Amino acid sequence: xxxxxxxxxxxxxxxxxxxxxxxxxxxxxxxxxxxxxxxxxxxxxxxxxxxxxxxxxxxxxxxxxxxxxxxxxxxxxxxxxxxxxxxxxxxxxxxxxxxxxxxxxxxxxxxxxxxxxxxxxxxxxxxxxxxxxxxxxxxxxxxxxxxxxxxxxxxxxxxxxxxxxxxxxxxxxxxxxxxxxxxxxxxxxxxxxxxxxxxxxxxxxxxxxxxxxxxxxxxxxxxxxxxxxxxxxxxxxxxxxxxxxxxxxxxxxxxxxxxxxxxxxxxxxxxxxxxxxxxxxxxxxxxxxxxxxxxxxxxxxxxxxxxxxxxxxxxxxxxxxxxxxxxxxxxxxxxxxxxxxxxxxxxxxxxxxxxxxxxxxxxxxxxxxxxxxxxxxxxxxxxxxxxxxxxxxxxxxxxxxxxxxxxxxxxxxxxxxxxxxxxxxxxxxxxxxxxxxxxxxxxxxxxxxxxxxxxxxxxxxxxxxxxxxxxxxxxxxxxxxxxxxxxxxxxxxxxxxxxxxxxxxxxxxxxxxxxxxxxx
Amino acid sequence: xxxxxxxxxxxxxxxxxxxxxxxxxxxxxxxxxxxxxxxxxxxxxxxxxxxxxxxxxxxxxxxxxxxxxxxxxxxxxxxxxxxxxxxxxxxxxxxxxxxxxxxxxxxxxxxxxxxxxxxxxxxxxxxxxxxxxxxxxxxxxxxxxxxxxxxxxxxxxxxxxxxxxxxxxxxxxxxxxxxxxxxxxxxxxxxxxxxxxxxxxxxxxxxxxxxxxxxxxxxxxxxxxxxxxxxxxxxxxxxxxxxxxxxxxxxxxxxxxxxxxxxxxxxxxxxxxxxxxxxxxxxxxxxxxxxxxxxxxxxxxxxxxxxxxxxxxxxxxxxxxxxxxxxxxxxxxxxxxxxxxxxxxxxxxxxxxxxxxxxxxxxxxxxxxxxxxxxxxxxxxxxxxxxxxxxxxxxxxxxxxxxxxxxxxxxxxxxxxxxxxxxxxxxxxxxxxxxxxxxxxxxxxxx
Numbered sequence: 001x002x003x004x005x006x007x008x009x010x011x012x013x014x015x016x017x018x019x020x021x022x023x024x025x026x027x028x029x030x031x032x033x034x035x036x037x038x039x040x041x042x043x044x045x046x047x048x049x050x051x052x053x054x055x056x057x058x059x060x061x062x063x064x065x066x067x068x069x070x071x072x073x074x075x076x077x078x079x080x081x082x083x084x085x086x087x088x089x090x091x092x093x094x095x096x097x098x099x100x101x102x103x104x105x106x107x108x109x110x111x112x113x114x115x116x117x118x119x120x121x122x123x124x125x126x127x128x129x130x131x132x133x134x135x136x137x138x139x140x141x142x143x144x145x146x147x148x149x150x151x152x153x154x155x156x157x158x159x160x161x162x163x164x165x166x167x168x169x170x171x172x173x174x175x176x177x178x179x180x181x182x183x184x185x186x187x188x189x190x191x192x193x194x195x196x197x198x199x200x201x202x203x204x205x206x207x208x209x210x211x212x213x214x215x216x217x218x219x220x221x222x223x224x225x226x227x228x229x230x231x232x233x234x235x236x237x238x239x240x241x242x243x244x245x246x247x248x249x250x251x252x253x254x255x256x257x258x259x260x261x262x263x264x265x266x267x268x269x270x271x272x273x274x275x276x277x278x279x280x281x282x283x284x285x286x287x288x289x290x291x292x293x294x295x296x297x298x299x300x301x302x303x304x305x306x307x308x309x310x311x312x313x314x315x316x317x318x319x320x321x322x323x324x325x326x327x328x329x330x331x332x333x334x335x336x337x338x339x340x341x342x343x344x345x346x347x348x349x350x351x352x353x354x355x356x357x358x359x360x361x362x363x364x365x366x367x368x369x370x371x372x373x374x375x376x377x378x379x380x381x382x383x384x385x386x387x388x389x390x391x392x393x394x395x396x397x398x399x400x401x402x403x404x405x406x407x408x409x410x411x412x413x414x415x416x417x418x419x420x421x422x423x424x425x426x427x428x429x430x431x432x433x434x435x436x437x438x439x440x441x442x443x444x445x446x447x448x449x450x451x452x453x454x455x456x457x458x459x460x461x462x463x464x465x466x467x468x469x470x471x472x473x474x475x476x477x478x479x480x481x482x483x484x485x486x487x488x489x490x491x492x493x494x495x496x497x498x499x500x501x502x503x504x505x506x507x508x509x510x511x512x513x514x515x516x517x518x519x520x
Numbered sequence: 521x522x523x524x525x526x527x528x529x530x531x532x533x534x535x536x537x538x539x540x541x542x543x544x545x546x547x548x549x550x551x552x553x554x555x556x557x558x559x560x561x562x563x564x565x566x567x568x569x570x571x572x573x574x575x576x577x578x579x580x581x582x583x584x585x586x587x588x589x590x591x592x593x594x595x596x597x598x599x600x601x602x603x604x605x606x607x608x609x610x611x612x613x614x615x616x617x618x619x620x621x622x623x624x625x626x627x628x629x630x631x632x633x634x635x636x637x638x639x640x641x642x643x644x645x646x647x648x649x650x651x652x653x654x655x656x657x658x659x660x661x662x663x664x665x666x667x668x669x670x671x672x673x674x675x676x677x678x679x680x681x682x683x684x685x686x687x688x689x690x691x692x693x694x695x696x697x698x699x700x701x702x703x704x705x706x707x708x709x710x711x712x713x714x715x716x717x718x719x720x721x722x723x724x725x726x727x728x729x730x731x732x733x734x735x736x737x738x739x740x741x742x743x744x745x746x747x748x749x750x751x752x753x754x755x756x757x758x759x760x761x762x763x764x765x766x767x768x769x770x771x772x773x774x775x776x777x778x779x780x781x782x783x784x785x786x787x788x789x790x791x792x793x794x795x796x797x798x799x800x801x802x803x804x805x806x807x808x809x810x811x812x813x814x815x816x817x818x819x820x821x822x823x824x825x826x827x828x829x830x831x832x833x834x835x836x837x838x839x840x841x842x843x844x845x846x847x848x849x850x851x852x853x854x855x856x857x858x859x860x861x862x863x864x865x866x867x868x869x870x871x872x873x874x875x876x877x878x879x880x881x882x883x884x885x886x887x888x889x890x891x892x893x894x895x896x897x898x899x900x901x902x903x904x905x906x907x908x909x910x911x912x913x914x915x916x917x918x919x920x921x922x923x924x925x926x927x928x929x930x931x932x933x934x935x936x937x938x939x940x941x942x943x944x945x946x947x948x949x950x951x952x953x954x955x956x957x958x959x960x961x962x963x964x965x966x967x
Binding site for chain 2: 158449
């Protein structure tokens, strides 16, 4: 069998699946009857007669053939009624829910048509074909790529991995996906239908856009982890690390929280540590935890202990890699879906400087925000020194939580590499980094004088560390940003680099000359 | 008028290492002249540019403003003549520069042995940036390539061309790959690995003639057995020689390379030579007069920088070490392992039954002193071996320390037990492995 042909077929199948997935948005129609509307009003506790009239006039019993005008009708109704209620100071009538979230919930009920009626069929035609196509493309690499070893041939000749037109295309696609997911969930309600059966079987609920995202996240990671297993099959560190991030994503970030929901417990990802989990101390979360009895309190204590005790102790012994490239979900996607783009990180001294300013600013921002939040929570005031806590939370949620972590963090993989968020934005990475830099047994040891300055290590460092700059001087690499992915060591042609945990003494040293010269 | 600068001819690892270390201890003006490229790059990385692993700019270890910041002036030009009496050099554009001291670090050139057709289009060595560019030019019109000369550059060129889908025939004069350096078992391991990658390896085969097509481009070669092998590209990789032709009409003494004493001084005052182009008149015991490897070039640069900043030092390389990669097999060596065991030197050899993993340890059969090690597919710690060589440890000690010596990434399968078993059987000993100890491993790390 011609393996390259098989790969081409796989690519074709994948693109058909992806194309159908995109087309789903436009299928079916939306029609809300007055009974359904009534039930939504009751469930949401909406009392605004302006909103109710507007929807009754413009939406109820009318057929919409695409989600955009359906959505805009609702958004207009919410915004206009809120405007008047605000003017009249009718606080109880204001609809506080995000307009597109409300619109999503209405659309979920109002949507009709093929997708909603044939969920499993459309799952197969989109996810199914996508997975099948990807595997047909990936699996033949066992033969196509040749014997086990480093498989970086042609990376800079391929337009998808050298910021060529395919890279820009993937970039646009990913950004569009994240913008829809975070800001226009009501446009993608059809996508959620195809995962409804899976959601119902786990949590018992219909799928939200976040369930869709969680499921897609796991599928993408599993498929791309298979690619990692093939690409790095000569390297056990990579294989174990990939298995670990995959396990924590699928079990801890996806299955356990959904199962908790089934048992009426709060949705919680046990490995997602504050301040990456930035809304852990938000009042709605604290209230929800406290009101869920002993289990909620356990989560509360666990969340605090994780950040204040477990994280620093583990970083002391193993470096931040135990979290960033063995456990973390953001890291997990970066190390699987993002692996083909790892070399695109910027290695300049300027980028390093920018990184330190940005990532530590975000850490500071998250701590200040949490401080204000807790102060508000315990004092019961909305404002702290004239600043509205809610406003700060909203700014953080939008800028850091959505735009930075999502749109930029993943959307920019094909342009700035796969760790943009982890390097420039993640407050937890900044916290772990400080410990790693100043109090940790972890380092990348440079093997005496063996470095030939070839630059493979620096090029394939996803965090943009100029590894070569240290190795060629015979210095160990001790950098706060290093996530310990181990790829510098893997791609080194001369066996110069080793990630290891050893004594703190002389972890950082600077020989006058690399080993080999005996002049004194 | 400004004082004349230290002039370094050549911006390879030797010249640039010299310049960096010179600048650490002196503020005197320094000018680096290079014919090849405006900025220093890592020659060893050229192959990865052709294979698409790296971009050209990734081969340059220092950012552009590094040179300005450190007041290291750069000039791209060709030195055509040196006048030691007036302390002046002439460039190809006929400009004349005065120097305070002159450091020649012009590196090597690929060997050509007068083969018929060796100057045809599509025939070249692989050493310089220009070689990379012309290889790239020929690449689009090359389906079949022949490589002549079984050394490290030859095997790299084979890997490069193979990575771009060319059919590669590899002519090796010896009856096994690089067996003038590697012991038999290891050389055989590489032979097999090349074949597995689909390289058409021709052992004990010499090049007789390179055959030209109508346009002056190579279309085939003829081997010494008379076989004609069609090809559109021929890589000549039968070693390198010092790049010193431009010194022909000067008073600087040369043999194969520029002759230098242990202080790296030539026979002319204020003129020094370092790196591949230099030839030691009195090399250290066990060392060759010309050692064209990255590491020695670097060490000579480091050493001369001391001398020229008022701290005169002799060139004293420590124990020999080297490394290479043959397709997927990494190779490291510490100390000296002869290709053939003779006199007092004996070898202990271990090879994994299936994997491409092997080691050879050389020792003195009388004293059992450890002499050197070759490793294939296992990474080992430079510091520890360097230390054991200085301390003249026995082979028994080395075997005991194997776990500490291992430098493979975490979780890699280790083979120390298998190696130990074979060793104990052959030597009739009952050595046990010492447990991994950070104390031993990091004993020698500089504070």
